[in-house]
Structures are given as C-alpha cells and as structure tokens.
Amino acid sequence: SSELTQDPAVSVALGQTVSITCQGDSLRRYYVTWYQQKPGQAPVLVFYDKQRPSGIPDRFSGSTSGNTDSLTITGAQAEDEADYYCSSRDSSGSSVLFGGGTKLTVL
Amino acid sequence: QVQLQGSGPGQVKPSETLSLTCTVSADSIGRYFWGWIRQPAGKGLEWIGRFYSSGTTNYNASLRGRVTMSLDTSKNHFSLKLTSVTAADTAIYYCARETVFGVVQYFDSWGQGTLVTVSS
Numbered sequence: 001s002s003e004l005t006q007d008p009a010v011s012v013a014l015g016q017t018v019s020i021t022c023q024g025d026s027l028r029r030y031y032v033t034w035y036q037q038k039p040g041q042a043p044v045l046v047f048y049d050k051q052r053p054s055g056i057p058d059r060f061s062g063s064t065s066g067n068t069d070s071l072t073i074t075g076a077q078a079e080d081e082a083d084y085y086c087s088s089r090d091s092s093g094s095s096v097l098f099g100g101g102t103k104l105t106v107l
Numbered sequence: 108q109v110q111l112q113g114s115g116p117g118q119v120k121p122s123e124t125l126s127l128t129c130t131v132s133a134d135s136i137g138r139y140f141w142g143w144i145r146q147p148a149g150k151g152l153e154w155i156g157r158f159y160s161s162g163t164t165n166y167n168a169s170l171r172g173r174v175t176m177s178l179d180t181s182k183n184h185f186s187l188k189l190t191s192v193t194a195a196d197t198a199i200y201y202c203a204r205e206t207v208f209g210v211v212q213y214f215d216s217w218g219q220g221t222l223v224t225v226s227s
Contacts (some may be wrong), residue, residue: 096154
C-alpha cells in the first residue's frame with residue numbers, strides 16, 4: 001500500500017491523554033514522522049527518528065506496533081489543539097507519504 | 108536556526124507554468140535535501156518532490172512530467188516549476204529543508220508558505 005491512514009478527528013478533555021494513530025505498510029520498514037499544524041501556520045516537526053526535536057514538550061511521545069504508529073499527548077493542553085500529520089518514506093524509499101491528517105480538539 | 112522564505116506569483120493562468128523560489132538563510136544549501144510540499148485549502152499535505160545539490164531529484168509520481176526543481180548555490184535558493192497548471196494545482200506551496208537517511212525522513216524547517224491560485 002502507498003497510503004498512510006489517520007482518523008479525521010479526535011477529541012480529548014483538557015489534561016487527559018490522547019493518542020493519534022497512523023497506519024500504513026510503509027511503517028513496517030520506515031520510521032514515522034509527526035507534524036503539528038495550527039490554522040494559518042506552516043507545519044512544525046514534533047516527532048521524528050523516535051525522538052522529539054528540541055523545544056517540543058515531553059508530553060509528546062511516540063510508539064509503534066506493526067504497521068501502526070501512534071503519537072501520544074499525555075496531559076493535553078489547550079495549545080495542542082491543531083491538525084496532526086504523519087509521514088514516512090514510501091515503500092520504494094524514494095518518495096514521501098503524508099497521512100490525511102487528524103484534527104485534535106481539546107475540550 | 109535556518110530560515111526559509113518562499114516567493115513567487117500569487118496567481119497563475121491555467122495551462123501556464125507556476126514558478127516559485129525559496130531562499131535559505133544561515134545554512135549551506137549544498138549540504139541538505141530541499142523539498143516542496145503543497146496544501147490545497149482545507150485539505151492535507153501533499154509531497155511534491157526533493158532536490159539535492161548533487162543533482163539527485165525525486166518527484167511525486169502523480170506530478171511527474173510537469174515538475175522540475177533546481178538549486179542555485181550562489182544565491183542560496185532553490186526553485187520549483189510546475190507546468191500546465193489547472194485549478195487542481197491551487198494550493199499553499201511550502202518549501203522545506205529535508206533530512207533523509209536510512210529509515211528516517213523528516214522536514215525540520217519550513218517556509219511560511221506561498222498561496223498560488225490558478226485562475227484566468
């Protein structure tokens with residue numbers, strides 16, 4: 001498969017834990033990358049190579065199982081409300097796949 | 108901290124060529140991959156392609172034949188050309204710095220995005 005599948009929308013109560021999932025065959029071979037995008041802004045890298053970039057809060061973490069990767073936010077904050085996109089190299093290794101995105105609402 | 112600044116016409120006529128440039132500051136453009144990603148209004152991200160200073164290019168198969176990327180190390184910028192545009196090419200176009208090695212791929216710095224509308 002040459003697709004990454006994400007749930008279109010997820011919600012979480014303030015301070016609770018939420019996981020955003022990404023499913024695809026390429027994830028069996030390649031690491032997932034996660035981006036956060038707020039309205040009117042460019043995407044921001046929040047998880048890559050099984051780590052968080054400098055400046056990303058440690059409430060963001062990642063996990064993997066088979067062909068499914070998850071981005072977990074432990075203790076979600078209002079500022080975490082955004083669209084989240086997963087990506088990886090495709091099965092050929094030469095292209096980049098993006099998931100369709102998950103809109104996270106913090107209630 | 109590298110900064111990327113995209114620029115180009117905000118409107119292109121159908122069947123014409125979309126041309127965008129991304130200027131890179133505070134970095135050596137020859138040491139990284141550089142990519143383009145686009146996002147139609149209200150929709151998700153779509154990878155367009157990448158360019159490396161060695162001349163290596165990879166393009167999205169759905170755009171192959173219409174897209175060309177190039178690099179000008181003397182001006183520290185890289186460019187995108189997309190020919191024969193239609194309304195379906197209307198989107199925000201992002202330039203980004205890319206790292207690719209082994210099983211890892213990510214864009215760690217993004218431009219602000221350039222809105223391009225295809226309309227007569």
